[in-house]
Amino acid sequence: FGLSSTTRATDLKTLFSKYGKVTKVVTNAKSPGARCYGFVTMSSVEEATKCISHLHRTELHGRMISVERVRRLLLHFGSFSGLRPQGPGPLPGRRDDGEA
Numbered sequence: 001f002g003l004s005s006t007t008r009a010t011d012l013k014t015l016f017s018k019y020g021k022v023t024k025v026v027t028n029a030k031s032p033g034a035r036c037y038g039f040v041t042m043s044s045v046e047e048a049t050k051c052i053s054h055l056h057r058t059e060l061h062g063r064m065i066s067v068e069r070v071r072r073l074l075l076h077f078g079s080f081s082g083l084r085p086q087g088p089g090p091l092p093g094r095r096d097d098g099e100a
Contacts, residue, residue, distance in 0.1 A: 001063075001064055001065065001066045002035055002036055002037060002063060002065070002066075003027065003036035003037060003038055003060065003061070003063060003065065004036065004060065004061035004062055004063045005036055006061050007027070007036065007038070007060060007061050007063075008027070009025040009026070009027050009038070010025075011060070011061070012025045012027065012038050012040055013025050013040075015055065015060065016040045016042065016051050016055070018054075019042075019047060019050040019051045019054055019055070020042050020043060020044065020046075020047025020048070020050060020051065021042065021043040021044075021047065022040060022041070022042060022043075023041045023042065023043050024039075024040070024041035025038060025039070025040050025041070026038060026039045027039075039070065048069060049069075051067055052067050052068065052069060055067040056068065
């Protein structure tokens with residue numbers, strides 16, 4: 001699983017836009033030798049859910065991608081394509097119980 005090193009943010013935006021409004025795309029595909037991943041932010045939870053159901057475990061640029069909902073905004077160095085719907089959630093650097 002993971003993005004091809006040839007996959008760019010514009011490719012992800014084009015793909016995910018088929019299922020709703022993409023508000024943000026972040027990828028590390030330009031980092032040589034790194035495992036490639038990306039985060040796509042959709043404008044609603046419904047659109048994010050639609051992307052997951054249509055795009056999880058599909059092929060993009062010769063690689064199988066995993067599309068999952070990210071529960072927390074954390075820096076992740078794994079090999080996957082994440083999906084983060086906009087909306088309320090814990091602040092970066094804070095635990096779920098509100099303590100830093």
